[in-house]
Amino acid sequence: MQITLTLNDKKLTADVAPDTLLIDFVRSHGCLSVKRGCETSNCGLCTVFLDDKPVLSCSVLAARADGHKVTTLEGLQDEAAEFGAFIADQGAEQCGFCNPGFIMNALALFREKEYPTDEEIKEYLSGNLCRCSGYEGQLRGIRNFLAWKKAKKETAE
């Protein structure tokens, strides 16, 4: 079957099998930041935005994305660069395997809430599993990023 969607701001038409999952579709179109982790809809590694909402691409049919907008980390380079670099500088993660899904969902959180509380951060990111950091490094990294962002904004004003 043929689908037409907007992937990272580029409209494309492709033939897919009815049971092609969105994760496989975006990976076959060069979006290798999207990874398969748990296969049980739990880990958040495969997070993409579907019409600007974070979803698990391992649990969505590519056919269902027909007519919709799909965004992966590859399409958010500008928005992600500052936060990603900050998290790396903070040493907030270890192996980095969960990083693309984590950054996608963190960006979704920042879009919904500019300065979330610790509890809001923990709740929003509870669907992003990390087996290295115990989450403390990530939480510290986000806290420091938000403080830095706030100070930068206040200085600019």
Place this chain on the structure above:
Amino acid sequence: MMTIREYKRAESLEEAWQLNQKRPNRVLGGMIWLKMENINVGTAIDLSGLGLDTIEETDEGFSIGAMVTLRQLELHPGLAAYTDGAVRESVRHIVGVQLRNLATVGGSIYSRFGFSDVLTMFLALNASVELYKGGVVPLAEYAQRPYDRDILVRVLVPKEHSRFVYQSVRNSQTDFPVLTCAAAKLADGSIRAAIGARPGKAVLYTAAPEAGETAEKFAARFAAEVKADIKTESNLRGGAEYRRHLAGVLTKRAVCRLEG
């Protein structure tokens, strides 16, 4: 592994129903569970083009389309206000935002899973389901029915001048619940409590305070009644006896919060 031979975005409920009468065909909800099944689907029937993704609120109640996501439930201000935040509490522990942006109310209610926070919550809300051919059926009755091939169109929640509370016990955040408890205090002072994840399907209990009975004594009596009656089983998340104990504890806490 799941395979799908054909995919069809239904253009009407009638078309969806017709397609769903064929045994190998399946209606897609959020697809969270379907994709983990070892199943060969003939035609995957997608309801996402039928405008069933909205929550409508009137003075009488809420009409929740089958394709409304758990995240929409979580964020809906009208549901939050009516249920004292209980609906939000019932879904916010389910895995993560990304999953809740996919999982649908229709999929959760149709599946009637034992572990379902959603089924527990909507039983306490005295909800009904609207079926395409079967009409409106109380959820308490629907929950006991065998699976059929009708289409669940909407979930209807009446406004009852009630207060609500939702609690669950989990071994770790975002895991399946060990036990769930949703309760409502009705206008006549009685309490309706749904206990789920026994690990079987949620069941309903009701009780009313006796004349002169304090809230504390009423809570203890109702909790003891639930604990004595409820049928629980063991699985890797908790033993039957532990669940029975939790049923009493959560019922007591629910009554105390609603009476407080």
